[in-house]
Amino acid sequence: MKYLTNDIYRFSGRSRIALAIVSATVFAGFTWPFYVQSQSSAHFAQYFFWAAVPASIFLLIAQLSDSGLDAKSVALLGTLAALLAALRPLGAGAVGLEPMWFLLILAARVFGSAFGFLLGVLGMLASALLTGGFGPWLAYQLFAAGLVGLFAGSFPKRFKGRAEILLLVLIAILASLIFGLLMDLQFWPWALGGDTQLSYLPGAPILENLNRFITFHFLSSMAWDIPRAVLTSTLIVITAPAVLSALRRTKTKAAFLTPVEFSARLK
């Protein structure tokens, strides 16, 4: 019965390498404000990463979907991504209240981290299509949502019952905060005009910029990440028992990864 607790989809060796390379690119894309030297290279960095991040993410998805996703997993991925896309606008997006994260976390918990990564990316993409939320931030959002899925799916499966709900709430809080941090990093250089005390200063020493960023993040965090964490945790506490069992039943019923054998006669 081991396959019942396994992830339904795993990264192959090549996918892991691709994921590592893309992660490095995106990491550089998130953190560029801290190490550009001057005003002019800041402009260059900004345009470079606008192009580089989406390109590498789409290459990664192409690589992932090429290896080992069967028809059933694709169908499941599509259905769940559509659900996420439909759930996200329900919260109107204000102050981080987007009721999609709980489902992403629960699905990643059941189907595994690799599946969670793909689901996060696709769900975010689909919801951007629905809400018209296209812009330079989209690629960063995709990757951050993917990371949330990857993170949520990577905890040991042995927790059950209340312990599992507690774990999921913890994941929800951490994921909300991480997502907020990443989004702030991406957003901060443009957010505040040129000359407030929290604004990004191109070319300033790392410590100076870090200091400004942390103050900025703390303020925005109060407004966005904490409501997001509260909403997601509440939804998880309320829905987890039913949703987890429904997802687990889907997993058993669809018989993912169940071996198919052919033989001349029965042993």
Add this chain to the structure above:
Amino acid sequence: MIKFSNVSLVYPTSTQTILEGLTFSIVEGEMVLVIGSTGTGKSSLLRLINGLVPHHTGGILAGDVTVDGISTQLVRPGELAHLIGIVGQNPSSGFVTDTVEEELVFSMESLNVAPDVMRKRVEEILDLLALAPLRNRAISTLSGGEQQRLAIGSALVMHPKILVLDEPTSALDPIAAEEVLSIIHRLVHDLSLTVVIAEHRLERVIGFADRIIHIAGDGQAQIDLPENILKNSVIAPPIVHLSRALKLDQLGLSVRDVRRMTEDVRRNGKENPQVLKDPTPTAILIKGASISYGSHLALKNVDALVMEGEIVALMGRNGAGKSSLLQSIVGVKELDRGEISIFAHPPMSLKGAVRRATVGYIPQEPSDLLYAQSVAQECAQADKDNGIASGSTYALLQGLVPSVSPATHPRDLSEGQRLALALAVVLSAQPRALILDEPTRGLDYQSKSLLIEILKGFAAQPGRAVVIATHDVELVAELADRVIFLSEGEIVADGPTIDILLASPAFAPQVAKVMAPRRWLTVNDVMRALDQETDSR
């Protein structure tokens, strides 16, 4: 066309062999019927043909299945899509688009058929299955029979050589079923289509089948001519039970054959005395009930009475207003005009425990009543709601179907088991009236006779009443005291079962057709008329 050589099948999570050492071949243009009790592997056998088993379900397949010379081991099910059309048990769960025309085109688009060919084929199928007037309709507004025809149409549009159908008539009224089956029959004869069909209601399909595959519970299966299989099978239509009970030398499979053999029975049998029941108080009173959906009138000024101790069957075409009437009796649907009272209460006013103790309702889809994550939880909830000793509901369920495991999810049960669970939950409240909507969908003969027993036992207790909506004439013949016949929302006939069923040939049960003009509905009636005890079941 289809060849099974020494096929055995084991599913991954069980150790039980579903099929064992099955060898047969089906030639082009043959219509083969698959019979067996619920859960014996009929659907598995059908899905082996196009490779869905084991490619999608996992499991070990020993031996080889070849279709038109292609082994299902070597190709994925998708690569057989142009060769095999498959229609599932519940057509509406297979639809992927919103309108009739789009649904027909969808599979051809997936197979990359040229646009002009598509256009021709759509027209051809619309004509063949008489779907032309419906071409722009939304699928959700179609009746059960129309949906079934559409499902068959969208399988046929790819010009498959093989059509596989899993219980195509279970949701249909007798006339719509007849229509669907005769279309299939015509396709077999005109186009030499090979058809494999699984069905519980043998009385409907037996006349069309060339051969039968009978799956016994233990993985064994045999394939033979219908006469030979039905000679010894427990699963048999009423007409075969009749031949057996009368000890005819030959098994007749059609009404015509058996009629020829039973001439002296009709001549010699005596008239059965009409059993007159003592008058009982009114249980349910319906006065001038009307319901409309938009401009469509679902019920028009319906007047009816149900007495205590009575089992009343509600019959009529798909969409005649049966479900609407039942729902308003139960009080889940409000009447536009008129009134209903159930044991002198208006049904809408009943709440909570009083409601559960007055009326029990089983909707068309019993799982609508089942919310818990397992059978045990469902039963425990019912115990708690009704304030009865814990374990009583489960004990009741065990009495109905002994084989249900308490850890199973209600939606993973078979149709019969799910109905039994819903019935146990509803009966645990000891309601005075029981309302059932279409309960025999997907039930095999065994579960059906169990249901008849339960309902008769229920109605025999003092102060009880049963109303049941059904298409199943054989069930009505065995069970009901009275039949109310609805058409277009109006009552067109209301009277004792025997009068109503004998009045129209389409709704007459098989035995009555054989024995006309004598007034016998069931095998038991015939044997009683001949002063013989029966051991037909």
